[in-house]
Amino acid sequence: MTAPSLSRNLWGRRFDSPLILAGGTAGFGRELALLDCWDRVAALVSKSVTLKPREGNPPPRIQETEYGLLNSIGLANPGVNSVVQQEINGSVNIPCPLIVSVAGEEEEEFHRVVEVLEGSPMPWAYEINVSCPNVASGGLPFGSEPSAVERISRAVARVSSRPFAVKLTPNAGDMVETALAAQEGGASGLTVCNTFLGMKMDWRTGSTLIPRKVAGYSSPALLPLVVARVWQVSRTVSIPVLASGGVARGEDVLELLAAGAEMVQVGIRLMRRPRAASELFREAEELLQ
Numbered sequence: 001m002t003a004p005s006l007s008r009n010l011w012g013r014r015f016d017s018p019l020i021l022a023g024g025t026a027g028f029g030r031e032l033a034l035l036d037c038w039d040r041v042a043a044l045v046s047k048s049v050t051l052k053p054r055e056g057n058p059p060p061r062i063q064e065t066e067y068g069l070l071n072s073i074g075l076a077n078p079g080v081n082s083v084v085q086q087e088i089n090g091s092v093n094i095p096c097p098l099i100v101s102v103a104g105e106e107e108e109e110f111h112r113v114v115e116v117l118e119g120s121p122m123p124w125a126y127e128i129n130v131s132c133p134n135v136a137s138g139g140l141p142f143g144s145e146p147s148a149v150e151r152i153s154r155a156v157a158r159v160s161s162r163p164f165a166v167k168l169t170p171n172a173g174d175m176v177e178t179a180l181a182a183q184e185g186g187a188s189g190l191t192v193c194n195t196f197l198g199m200k201m202d203w204r205t206g207s208t209l210i211p212r213k214v215a216g217y218s219s220p221a222l223l224p225l226v227v228a229r230v231w232q233v234s235r236t237v238s239i240p241v242l243a244s245g246g247v248a249r250g251e252d253v254l255e256l257l258a259a260g261a262e263m264v265q266v267g268i269r270l271m272r273r274p275r276a277a278s279e280l281f282r283e284a285e286e287l288l289q
């Protein structure tokens with residue numbers, strides 16, 4: 001096997017770095033622009049946007065654990081119209097392509113959000129977050145049902161002039177089947193994957209800090225789970241896989257590329273180290289040399 005190269009191609013565009021900032025961990029880039037942290041950032045995935053404004057879950061929404069981070073944001077966002085006006089069109093000019101993350105409570109919402117985004121010249125691509133709960137099927141994630149993922153992908157493909165990845169959930173269903181369903185529906189790529197369900201409980205009182213109790217867990221310790229899924233999915237589909245989860249070292253980036261990822265996203269690492277992309281790239285480059 002040949003060692004992976006750090007130059008990548010995604011959807012007809014060439015990148016000198018594989019590193020993408022993961023959805024919800026860099027907002028729309030405003031804070032990173034203040035710090036000027038764009039070195040080796042290939043693209044930024046925005047926080048997930050819904051059709052209507054959403055308050056999100058009650059606070060606290062974030063809890064650190066010994067080895068990772070729990071989040072229970074609940075898709076808080078001001079709704080797609082306001083996002084387009086304030087964050088996408090009227091805000092900072094980020095020096096890399098913007099991938100807008102799209103979420104919904106019902107199947108029709110995803111393509112309706114994309115229809116609004118099509119009116120803005122700014123997005124380069126979309127990431128369809130099917131890890132959110134499907135209200136009509138009792139709160140299971142859309143991503144647990146391959147048929148729903150196929151229908152959502154088909155509807156998005158119909159209205160979108162831009163490439164889109166479907167971001168899969170590890171929490172229900174068979175990820176390979178869901179990946180195939182997304183591809184069948186016309187997805188241009190797959191993001192593997194969203195956070196794993198987790199919970200932290202005080203054993204003395206039986207209570208949890210996060211009111212919703214169960215939250216999304218991110219941790220470098222989950223890297224092998226993500227490597228396995230990237231490998232399983234990328235050898236089955238013919239569209240590019242964007243890895244997401246567990247990246248903390250340059251070594252991890254190389255491992256995910258070797259497992260079949262075209263690009264690698266970085267999430268919680270960024271919260272401690274806003275220049276994570278630059279640092280990870282340098283580490284990976286040194287290892288390759």
Ligand SMILES: Cc1cc2nc3c(=O)[nH]c(=O)nc-3n(C[C@H](O)[C@H](O)[C@H](O)COP(=O)(O)O)c2cc1C
Nearest residue numbers: 022023024047048071129218244245246266267268
């Ligand atoms: C605070 C926080 C907010 C997040 N918000 C979103 C989101 O809006 N949409 C989404 O698809 N994923 C969201 N995620 C998941 C990340 O994009 C990423 O998939 C996950 O954290 C795993 O990557 P990591 O181990 O590099 O953090 C969020 C994660 C965190 C920690």
